[in-house]
Amino acid sequence: MDKTHLVDEITGHRRMRRNRKADWTRRLVQESRLTVDDLIWPIFIVPGSGIVDPIAAMPGVSRMSVDKAVEAVREAAGLGIPAIATFPDIEMELRDETGSNSLVANNLINQATAAIKKAVPNIGVITDVALDPFTSHGHDGILRDGVIVNDETVEQVVKAAVMQADAGADIIAPSEMMDGRIGAIRRALDAAGHQDVGIMSYATKFSSGFYGPYREAINTSGLLKGDKNSYYISPANGTEAIRDAALDVEEGADMLMVKPGVAYLDICWRIKEAFGLPTFAYQVSGEYTQIKAAAMNGWIDGDRIMMETLLCFKRAGCDGILTYFAVDAAKRLAKSG
Numbered sequence: 259m260d261k262t263h264l265v266d267e268i269t270g271h272r273r274m275r276r277n278r279k280a281d282w283t284r285r286l287v288q289e290s291r292l293t294v295d296d297l298i299w300p301i302f303i304v305p306g307s308g309i310v311d312p313i314a315a316m317p318g319v320s321r322m323s324v325d326k327a328v329e330a331v332r333e334a335a336g337l338g339i340p341a342i343a344t345f346p347d348i349e350m351e352l353r354d355e356t357g358s359n360s361l362v363a364n365n366l367i368n369q370a371t372a373a374i375k376k377a378v379p380n381i382g383v384i385t386d387v388a389l390d391p392f393t394s395h396g397h398d399g400i401l402r403d404g405v406i407v408n409d410e411t412v413e414q415v416v417k418a419a420v421m422q423a424d425a426g427a428d429i430i431a432p433s434e435m436m437d438g439r440i441g442a443i444r445r446a447l448d449a450a451g452h453q454d455v456g457i458m459s460y461a462t463k464f465s466s467g468f469y470g471p472y473r474e475a476i477n478t479s480g481l482l483k484g485d486k487n488s489y490y491i492s493p494a495n496g497t498e499a500i501r502d503a504a505l506d507v508e509e510g511a512d513m514l515m516v517k518p519g520v521a522y523l524d525i526c527w528r529i530k531e532a533f534g535l536p537t538f539a540y541q542v543s544g545e546y547t548q549i550k551a552a553a554m555n556g557w558i559d560g561d562r563i564m565m566e567t568l569l570c571f572k573r574a575g576c577d578g579i580l581t582y583f584a585v586d587a588a589k590r591l592a593k594s595g
């Protein structure tokens with residue numbers, strides 16, 4: 259039997275492979291593209307100087323003292339990366355029940371912001387106001403009688419946000435998922451003269467096992483009692499996530515984030531469709547580590563999967579990605595011209 263004829267009968271004139279036949283056709287029809295402009299690089303800061311301390315659970319990622327972070331950020335800016343996000347790993351002695359170090363004007367995170375903005379003024383600095391790096395229990399808010407208290411936490415987070423803006427932060431990114439925080443932070447920033455400081459809301463932050471290596475990086479895993487289910491969103495709930503994001507939009511968020519990333523691409527798509535705000539995904543520590551670990555075993559092509567996952571965020575509607583791969587991906591993008 260004539261095999262060509264058989265295919266023709268089934269497909270008619272519709273042959274999808276025509277557009278895939280050569281490199282030039284594939285380039286012509288490519289829908290989504292990843293560029294260096296899409297990348298935000300999260301970094302970990304430690305006290306001291308001259309320190310580059312590898313994080314065991316995140317091969318290729320290190321905690322850096324402020325001086326080393328400045329050097330690394332200068333390199334990132336040179337590669338064209340538009341923004342970084344900072345997370346502090348502070349001394350255990352400074353952590354307490356209420357995370358009071360978050361309200362010290364020249365704490366580690368604010369020192370880092372000031373130094374980075376001074377040395378590399380053209381890179382955007384995004385800071386988180388959650389209390390987990392500062393609390394002795396590893397929770398994102400203030401713990402009273404076993405409960406993370408919402409309004410009291412918001413009050414503190416608002417003050418921390420203003421201090422971060424005073425230190426030079428360009429965008430405040432609240433990740434602690436307390437109700438009402440976006441509006442409260444917006445009002446406080448405006449009252450303090452920081453009208454131009456933006457808010458990237460961790461609008462939909464899911465209660466996820468993918469955060470494991472991050473908690474090692476900032477040394478909260480040993481501290482954390484219980485889970486974060488009373489403030490993060492259940493991985494089962496997409497519609498609830500959209501409602502939560504809607505409130506953040508109403509309260510004045512400039513940008514929205516979905517976290518974690520790859521397992522939540524449906525949320526990215528829904529958020530972008532629903533609000534049209536600049537939408538970002540956070541490819542979190544566990545996602546990074548999965549790829550790295552498998553690649554180190556020779557089981558997958560790590561670079562290929564890095565680029566593939568980042569491109570998939572773009573296809574899912576994201577305007578950009580927070581990723582520990584940012585520098586590696588930027589280098590690859592520079593090479594491929």
Ligand SMILES: NCc1[nH]cc(CCC(=O)O)c1CC(=O)O
Nearest residue numbers: 388390398433468469472542543
């Ligand atoms: N405010 C907490 C916070 N800030 C950043 C991350 C995770 C980032 C990552 O896993 O890469 C988390 C989650 C958590 O520890 O519960």
